[in-house]
Structure formats: structure tokens, C-alpha cells
Amino acid sequence: MPELKRRSIEVYNWFEQRLGLGGPVIEMAEHEVPSNTASWWYVFGSAATVILVLQVMTGILLALVYAPTAGHAWNSLEFLDHNVKLGWFLRAMHGWGSDFMVAIVLIHMAQVFLFGAYKFPRELTWIIGVFLLLLTLGMAFTGQVLRFDQDAYWGLGIGASIVSRIPWIGGPLVNLMLGGPIIAGPTLSRFFTLHVFVIPGILLAMVGLHIWMVLRLGINDWPMPGRLVNKKTYVREYHQLTEKSGIPFVPDAAWKDSLFAAAIMLAVMACALWFGPFGPTGQPDPTIIQTAPKPDFAFLWIYAVLAYLPPSLETPVLFIAPVLGIGAMLLLPLVSAEGEKHWSRRPVAVLMVAVIAVILGAFTRLGMYTPWSPVMNAWTSDPVPTAYLKDRTPLEREGALVLQNKQCRNCHSIGGAGGMRGPALDSVASHMTEDQIIRQVLQGGGNMPAYGNALSPSETTALVRFLTTLRGNDLAPAVDASQRLTSSSEPPAAPAKGH
Amino acid sequence: MTPNEQTPNDQVTTTESATTPASAPDKSAGHSRRVFLFKLSLLVNGAVGAVLAVPILGYLLGPALKKSSSDNSWINLGPLNDFPEGETRLVNFRNPVTTSWDGQTGDIPCWVRRVSGNTFQVFAINCAHLGCPVRWFAQSKLFMCPCHGGAYYEDGSRASGPPERGLFEYEYKIVSGSLVISAGKMPTLANQAKSESPLIQLEGTSAATETLPKPRCSSCQS
Numbered sequence: 001m002p003e004l005k006r007r008s009i010e011v012y013n014w015f016e017q018r019l020g021l022g023g024p025v026i027e028m029a030e031h032e033v034p035s036n037t038a039s040w041w042y043v044f045g046s047a048a049t050v051i052l053v054l055q056v057m058t059g060i061l062l063a064l065v066y067a068p069t070a071g072h073a074w075n076s077l078e079f080l081d082h083n084v085k086l087g088w089f090l091r092a093m094h095g096w097g098s099d100f101m102v103a104i105v106l107i108h109m110a111q112v113f114l115f116g117a118y119k120f121p122r123e124l125t126w127i128i129g130v131f132l133l134l135l136t137l138g139m140a141f142t143g144q145v146l147r148f149d150q151d152a153y154w155g156l157g158i159g160a161s162i163v164s165r166i167p168w169i170g171g172p173l174v175n176l177m178l179g180g181p182i183i184a185g186p187t188l189s190r191f192f193t194l195h196v197f198v199i200p201g202i203l204l205a206m207v208g209l210h211i212w213m214v215l216r217l218g219i220n221d222w223p224m225p226g227r228l229v230n231k232k233t234y235v236r237e238y239h240q241l242t243e244k245s246g247i248p249f250v251p252d253a254a255w256k257d258s259l260f261a262a263a264i265m266l267a268v269m270a271c272a273l274w275f276g277p278f279g280p281t282g283q284p285d286p287t288i289i290q291t292a293p294k295p296d297f298a299f300l301w302i303y304a305v306l307a308y309l310p311p312s313l314e315t316p317v318l319f320i321a322p323v324l325g326i327g328a329m330l331l332l333p334l335v336s337a338e339g340e341k342h343w344s345r346r347p348v349a350v351l352m353v354a355v356i357a358v359i360l361g362a363f364t365r366l367g368m369y370t371p372w373s374p375v376m377n378a379w380t381s382d383p384v385p386t387a388y389l390k391d392r393t394p395l396e397r398e399g400a401l402v403l404q405n406k407q408c409r410n411c412h413s414i415g416g417a418g419g420m421r422g423p424a425l426d427s428v429a430s431h432m433t434e435d436q437i438i439r440q441v442l443q444g445g446g447n448m449p450a451y452g453n454a455l456s457p458s459e460t461t462a463l464v465r466f467l468t469t470l471r472g473n474d475l476a477p478a479v480d481a482s483q484r485l486t487s488s489s490e491p492p493a494a495p496a497k498g499h
Numbered sequence: 500m501t502p503n504e505q506t507p508n509d510q511v512t513t514t515e516s517a518t519t520p521a522s523a524p525d526k527s528a529g530h531s532r533r534v535f536l537f538k539l540s541l542l543v544n545g546a547v548g549a550v551l552a553v554p555i556l557g558y559l560l561g562p563a564l565k566k567s568s569s570d571n572s573w574i575n576l577g578p579l580n581d582f583p584e585g586e587t588r589l590v591n592f593r594n595p596v597t598t599s600w601d602g603q604t605g606d607i608p609c610w611v612r613r614v615s616g617n618t619f620q621v622f623a624i625n626c627a628h629l630g631c632p633v634r635w636f637a638q639s640k641l642f643m644c645p646c647h648g649g650a651y652y653e654d655g656s657r658a659s660g661p662p663e664r665g666l667f668e669y670e671y672k673i674v675s676g677s678l679v680i681s682a683g684k685m686p687t688l689a690n691q692a693k694s695e696s697p698l699i700q701l702e703g704t705s706a707a708t709e710t711l712p713k714p715r716c717s718s719c720q721s
Binding site: 069070071072153154157158160161162163164165166170171172173174175176178179180181182183184185186187283284285286287289290291292293303306307309310311312314372373374376379405406407408410411421444447448449450451453454 | 560562563564565570589591594596597598599600601602603604605606607608624625628629630631632633634636638639640641643645646647648650652653658659660661662663683684685687688689690
């Protein structure tokens with residue numbers, strides 16, 4: 001044994017004499033950090049780095065099989081899922097790793113923001129971090145494109161349509177993005193190049209800079225309320241703190257990082273095993289139009305925002321909001337480089353994080369069930385509940401048929417089934433009079449198309465008769481107040497029995 | 500940069516010999532010459548880089564600089580009998596500009612509406628909002644988009660939802676009993692699908708398109 005140990009030390013020294021890396025690396029690993037930074041709050045950056053390594057490794061393994069051509073990419077993914085041993089697992093690891101990476105980068109960013117770590121002298125670390133977030137999202141989007149299925153194809157269409165709205169240079173930019181006149185072979189090759197060469201190259205270089213600056217400037221000390229950052233005194237104070245309470249990063253602080261990284265890796269593996277790989281959904285054949293494309297999780301909120309913007313605001317918001325948002329993130333450390341770090345003394349910062357988190361969460365939730373989209377098959381798959389047909393006249397029942405046949409259900413729900421684009425019709429007659437319903441059906445309005453051209457007079461009559469019977473749990477029917485005034489002498493007619 | 504480097508080249512030797520010990524002049528003279536040569540080499544590399552940038556940028560920006568009108572050509576969608584009057588049908592065609600590795604992505608669908616006689620409307624599949632594939636519902640005479648709920652009337656005009664305009668339309672003409680459309684480029688708000696009056700050269704190429712295989716007309720919805 002001692003012989004073996006001696007031999008290995010000799011080998012190490014042989015390399016060390018030539019490389020000279022061991023010394024500096026050990027010194028770097030053991031550098032002193034303030035003991036208060038050995039916290040479970042400080043583990044997200046290293047976890048993101050570990051997932052990045054996972055993504056690089058699984059990505060290389062997938063590239064061994066993946067065929068980056070429009071004609072074969074989808075088939076090669078199916079081949080990976082079904083014919084290559086554990087190919088599905090590697091795809092799942094890469095896909096779930098991507099979701100975890102986006103999530104952890106966002107959590108890391110929120111933590112750094114709330115702990116004031118972007119303040120002097122770490123402004124540039126934050127600014128590079130903003131670019132790292134954008135590059136991570138870029139990897140997520142280009143990765144979704146490489147999963148060349150229906151969602152990827154139409155996702156590219158959405159991307160091209162957004163780019164086409166840029167004033168003046170929109171057209172050339174679309175050509176540059178697609179690499180040709182349509183979404184096809186050159187488009188996939190472009191996104192393959194971006195996903196595999198360009199963005200990872202920049203990403204790895206910037207991660208290197210990011211970590212280098214963390215080592216050079218020291219990790220952010222635990223913020224204390226009332227301990228203000230002052231450019232003149234901060235560096236000296238930080239060094240005093242490190243000298244007073246310093247502990248070697250490895251192993252005294254790093255054990256938490258490495259334990260958390262292991263937990264995250266286990267979580268990625270568990271998700272990959274349990275939920276499996278993402279897609280691919282249908283083939284990227286644009287002639288298959290029976291599809292409802294959706295972006296991946298990280299972009300669902302954008303998808304939802306695009307549904308709610310009014311047409312006149314869409315283009316300005318699409319291009320002004322990102323500039324303001326990214327600009328604000330980049331400028332943040334420059335305009336507030338000094339002062340209070342602790343979150344309890346920065347209510348606006350806390351409020352911003354909360355509001356942004358709620359907004360992203362709410363829009364993502366909406367993006368998951370897309371209430372604005374018509375349910376394309378509701379008119380043939382969701383029958384009118386029988387309770388709504390009981391004790392109805394033949395004309396009213398005919399109206400129920402019209403309601404189904406004219407695809408009203410694609411946007412309107414009855415009995416909880418159907419689209420959510422328009423209001424539910426279960427109690428429509430309790431807040432709209434017959435006249436109002438006729439006008440709404442024929443002329444549309446309020447985001448409803450006019451059906452005057454699609455309905456014959458008899459169909460309209462039947463439909464409206466049926467709709468006037470829909471009064472929820474026997475609510476009073478809506479009445480025209482002016483009509484009641486003119487006919488106040490007549491006794492009110494007994495309302496027809498609702499369901 | 501030392502003051503010596505900033506002095507003109509021909510004066511260097513005299514200044515240096517005046518300010519430096521006797522043994523140094525030769526080395527210093529060589530130093531300033533090497534600095535000059537190094538700067539010269541930087542200049543040469545800059546020039547080489549600039550020359551190299553021309554093909555690189557040309558290659559990279561090639562698709563962006565291409566004139567969009569050159570992508571469109573006339574495509575035969577089939578005999579008029581395939582399109583009953585008053586109906587709107589889905590027709591697929593092979594994009595005129597494709598590569599052999601495009602696979603299915605080179606097949607493009609479009610909605611053909613025969614209004615009456617020789618009057619047609621040929622709509623792009625892409626929603627004018629964000630390009631998703633719109634579906635035709637003959638019963639309610641609406642095109643509906645699955646992505647954000649855009650809806651269009653049978654004539655392609657905007658009915659409701661987020662689109663800011665009606666459906667994109669392809670230009671069409673009738674050549675010896677067949678419907679022919681001008682297509683080839685994905686319609687977006689930047690190019691509006693309905694291009695300007697076609698070039699005469701393009702009109703002349705229509706004979707070539709007639710030899711193209713008959714497009715597959717599938718899932719015709721009535």
C-alpha cells in the first residue's frame with residue numbers, strides 16, 4: 001500500500017510539475033469565505049452549474065443518435081425513445097434537466113436579488129447573470145425546436161410571426177431565422193447550430209466569467225439589516241469579516257452545495273423515470289392541422305400573454321416590454337449599487353419579486369388550460385345535458401340541435417363542458433332578454449363573431465327559444481325594464497319552467 | 500505605452516541614445532522597430548479579417564438579403580372540378596422551394612374557397628395573429644385558430660380574437676381549367692402573403708409548374 005501511495009504521489013507530481021494547476025485549484029477550493037455564507041440559501045448557483053454539466057453530457061449523448069434534418073429528426077427521436085436502449089431515459093433527463101435548470105436559475109436570481117448580492121462590487125456578476133438567464137431561455141427554446149414535432153413546427157411559426165412584426169427589418173429577420181422561405185430543413189439546421197454550438201459556447205464562457213468573479217470578489221456576505229454597502233468601505237469590511245470569521249469554502253461551506261446538487265440530480269432522475277421524456281408529439285407535417293400547438297413550460301406565460309393583448313397593443317408590447325424588462329435588469333446594479341441589502345429593509349424589492357412571481361405563475365397556469373382557445377371538437381363530443389332538454393317544446397329542442405351543429409359549444413360551455421372562450425350559457429336567459437340574445441347571436445360583438453350569415457331565420461328562432469330556457473337554477477328571466485313600464489297594466493306572464 | 504513609442508519612427512534612435520545608457524541603444528532601437536512591426540502585423544490581420552468578413556457575412560445574411568418575390572412561383576392546385584361552388588376545402592401543395600431533406604415540412608396546406616364560377620379565395624393556413632393553423636368549420640362558416648382563439652368569417656375577414664387583420668390570401672389564376680396560386684413563402688405580417696402584381700418573368704414560368712405532380716388533396720372538408 002505505501003508503495004502504491006508513493007507511486008501515485010510521484011505521478012501526481014509529474015503532472016503538477018508540468019501543468020501547475022493543482023496548487024491554484026486547491027487554493028481556490030480552500031479559499032476563506034465568511035462563515036455566514038455557509039447557508040442553504042447559497043446553493044442555487046452551484047446547483048445550476050451542476051445541471052449545466054448534466055445538460056452538456058446528456059446533450060452529447062443524444063447527439064450520437066439524433067439526426068438534425070427536417071426529414072428525419074422526428075423519426076430519430078422515436079428511434080431514441082423505442083429502439084435505443086435507455087434512449088428514452090436520456091431524452092427524459094435532458095428534457096427535465098432543462099426545466100430544472102430554468103427553474104433553478106430563476107430561484108438563484110430571486111435569491112441574489114433579495115439578498116442584495118448585485119450591489120457593489122458585484123454589479124458585473126449580476127449583469128452577466130442576466131445574460132446567463134437569457135441564454136438559458138435561449139437553450140430552452142432552441143431545444144424545444146430540436147424536438148422537431150408539431151409543437152416545434154408551429155412554435156417556429158409563432159416565433160417567425162412575432163419576428164415579422166418588428167418594424168422595417170421584420171421580413172429579412174424572418175428569412176434569417178428560417179433560413180429560407182418556409183419552416184423546413186434549413187430552419188432546423190439553424191436551430192441545431194444555435195443549440196449545440198453557438199449558445200452553449202457563449203453560455204459556458206459566461207458561466208466561467210461568472211464563477212471567476214464570484215471567486216475574485218468573494219461570495220456575498222449574509223446581509224444584515226442596517227449594514228449598508230458603501231463603495232469606500234465595503235471591500236475593507238468584507239476582508240475584515242472574512243479574516244474574522246473565515247472558513248475554508250471546501251469543505252466547510254461546500255458540503256451544502258454538493259448535497260443540494262445531489263438532491264437536485266436525484267429529483268431530475270426521479271422526474272425522468274416517473275414522467276418520461278417530453279414528446280415528441282405528432283409529426284412535423286404542416287398538412288396535419290388537427291393540432292393545438294403549445295410551447296414548453298418556460299414559455300407558457302408568454303403564450304398566455306399573447307392571448308390577452310388587444311390587437312392594437314400587441315406589436316408595441318411585444319417589442320417594448322422586453323427592452324424595458326431586460327434593460328431594467330441590466331441597469332439595476334448600476335443605479336442601486338450601494339445601500340441596504342437586507343430584504344426586510346427593501347419592501348419594494350420584495351413586492352416586485354412577489355408580484356412578478358404571481359404574474360408568471362398566473363399566466364403559466366392559464367397557459368396550461370388555455371381558456372381563450374376554442375375547444376375544436378366540443379360540438380361533436382360534449383352533448384347537451386339531458387336536464388336541459390326536459391320539458392322543452394319541440395322548437396326549443398330543435399334549438400339545442402342548432403346550438404350543437406353551429407359549433408357554439410366550441411366557445412361556450414353548458415353543464416361544465418365546452419369551450420371557455422365565451423361565457424357559459426347555463427343561465428344566459430337570466431341576464432339577457434330574448435331581444436338581446438337575438439341581437440348578440442346575429443350581430444356578435446364583445447369578441448363573438450356575428451352568426452347572421454351562418455344561421456337561417458328558423459334556426460335563429462329555434463336557437464334563441466332554447467337559450468331563453470337556460471336560466472340556471474330557475475332564476476328569474478331577464479326582463480326589459482322599458483317593456484315592463486309600457487305593459488304594466490297587463491299581469492306578468494308565468495315564466496316557463498326552467499331546468 | 501511608453502513615450503518612446505509615441506515618437507515618430509525616424510527620431511527614435513536619437514531620443515533613445517540621449518536618455519538611455521550606452522549599452523541599451525541597439526536593443527531599444529530593435530524594440531521600437533518590433534513594436535512598429537507588431538502594429539503593422541495587427542493592421543495586416545485587420546485587413547485580412549475585413550476581407551474574410553465579406554464572404555462570412557454574405558453567407559450568414561444570405562437568406563435575409565434574398566428578395567422575397569423570388570420565392571413565389573405558380574403552383575397548380577388541380578382542376579376546377581375539385582372545388583364545388585360555395586365550399587371551402589383544404590388543399591396541400593409541395594412548396595416550390597424545398598431541399599431534399601425537408602421531409603414533410605415541404606408540404607404546405609391552404610384553404611380554397613370557390614365563391615362562384617371562376618371567383619376563388621385561397622387562404623393561407625397560417626393565422627394572421629401568430630401563424631398557427633386555422634381550421635374551417637362549414638356549419639358556422641368560421642375559421643378558428645387553436646392557439647389564441649382567432650376567428651375569421653368565410654371570406655377570410657377578421658371575426659374576433661387577437662388577429663389584427665383577416666386571413667392571408669394567395670394570388671390565384673385559372674390556367675386551362677386548373678386553379679393556380681402564387682405561393683412559396685410562409686405568409687407573415689411582414690410580407691402579407693398577398694404580394695404585389697407578379698413579375699412578367701414569373702408569369703412565364705407557369706408552363707413549368709404544370710408538369711409538377713398533382714397536389715394531394717386530402718381531408719377535403721365540406
